[in-house]
Amino acid sequence: METLDEFDINIIKELEKDGRMAYSAIATTLKISNTMVHQRINRLMEQGIITGIKPIINEKKIGYDWGAFTGITLNKDEDSSRVIDELKKIPEVTECYFITGSFTLYIKMIARDHEHMRKLLYEKIDTIQGIAKTDSMIELGCAFKRNISL
CATH class of the missing domain: 3.30.70.920 (Lrp/AsnC effector binding domain/regulation of amino acid metabolism (RAM) domain)
Incomplete structure (x- = not known):
């Protein structure tokens, strides 16, 4: 089981609000670096925790x-x-x-x-x-x- 820290959880919560949100906007909201957001999202995807960011069709x-x-x-x-x-x-x-x-x-x-x-x-x-x-x-x-x- 992969362990999520506070940064991972907050990044995922921001992506759930809007999967199209720019990494820089997530970084600004969470007061962390753009690089950190990028690295964390890449790691979460590599680990299979985030399996993709796609539209939800009604x-x-x-x-x-x-x-x-x-x-x-x-x-x-x-x-x-x-x-x-x-x-x-x-x-x-x-x-x-x-x-x-x-x-x-x-x-x-x-x-x-x-x-x-x-x-x-x-x-x-x-x-x-x-x-x-x-x-x-x-x-x-x-x-x-x-x-x-x-």
Whole structure:
């Protein structure tokens, strides 16, 4: 486990406010050198603590009004790598997790409307070789989503 000090935590908190914030602005806010901010961010990225700085897209604003969480049961758990590779080819599948319990995988997907969702499930996901069955729940909106508090 990597240890974060006060400087690392404060730099991450500033990036969470605005990932596009200039390193010099972070340095000014935190009253530290620009070089220190640059070195710390590079180290945090090298350690995999920060995995990237990218925009968060509001899917509903670009026409994807439907979301679903789908549990996937595989014929054989050893098929998971191949199934995951096929799921990666479907742009509407935005997340995929290994889980315990009744399913092997759990995915989140988005669609423009109910017909698009039906086609995703029946024509793209259910046809992947190795998938025994799926069980979906329609998402009605995100109450909140956040990073772990530092």
